[in-house]
Amino acid sequence: MYDFTTVPNRRGTDAVKWSGPQSELPMWIADMDFVTAPEIVAAMQTKVATGIFGYEEPPAAFFQAISDWYAQEHHAHLPQAWQLLTTGVIAALNAVLRQFTHPGDQVVVTAPVYHMFYETVETAGRHVVSADLNYQRETQTYALDFAALKKALAAPTTTAMILCNPHNPIGRIWRRNELLQIAQLCQTNGVLLIADEIHGDLRLDQLDYTPAFSLPIALQQRLITLISPGKTFNLAALHTGVAIVANPQLRQQVAHALAAYNANEPNLLTIPASIAAYTHGHDWLLALRHQLQANYQMAQAAIAALPGVTATPLEATYLMWLDVSAITPDASDLCAFLEAQVGLRLSPGAQFRGNGRAFLRMNIACPPALLTEGLARLHRGCALYPTQRLS
């Protein structure tokens, strides 16, 4: 019913992903080479056809659509009143960090993690302290290091933690009991917990994702959950998200912070696109997840046959995390080699810090024809690398 097979031509469309050389196959930045749900496109077209684009504010229907979505997709209760419109997850993160922490404060993350966390914290003059995830090389799996977390959260200068759930780039969905422990530790230490859940809808298997805002209310005194239709529906350029805050006093402060940084206003397409996505997007999302699952299986099989490369099990997101430590201790060098020699652009794991130096991140959200080509280039490049780079 939906077309996830036709290869779109995104060159010349201002797409960041496709702005490289003609011969380059981009599998790095996190957007999808899929057309979004037709209902979303139609809602945007209807809006554009009005020809009048004055100031707007989100109606109750906007927040209700999101509440209904979380009830249906995740069995989670989300009151309309808990929601604040934002101009995207990172814009909200930036505003919140600057409002609730001070220059010189420590902000806790669990590396390797989404690189923009570092940039946002550090450009605000705060410090990142990481409770690095523990990596088991035999199983390619990661786990939270609670001893390290406890220590980092207890430090007197730590005032905030940013959690990524599901976790980009390692693809884990944090379990409810893990979230409970993190929320409890933050609460005990008076640390503001910011949960970035932009990938929450993109689970690949039957595992449930637990939204942080569905934890017991007693653990939500200083908890902010950030969500967005951007990843789910491939609407990054919409620059829209929602901050979810259960505590009314905290919510008021978050609202002020968003306003102070102009991170609280809808753009021309925010309202129609979001309402259409969250109201009519269920079937499209289901079909997308089937396609992503099929892509993941194809990529897993190809990588299993590729000496020196192993993949972390993907529970959610469309970003595969490839351990290339058997090929090179410096994955950035392999990444540059792949780009130069076989025209395959991946993300170097080093940008996510932690043990990322041994990894590459590969975006598999594309039509199977592109994925097949990308995997072939990966094979070719990894086979060439030891002879051409290391000789």
Ligand SMILES: Cc1ncc(COP(=O)(O)O)c(C=O)c1O
């Ligand atoms: C974990 C995570 N958070 C946030 C973003 C970006 O969100 P936004 O475009 O709403 O700022 C991304 C994009 O890749 C992401 O992976």
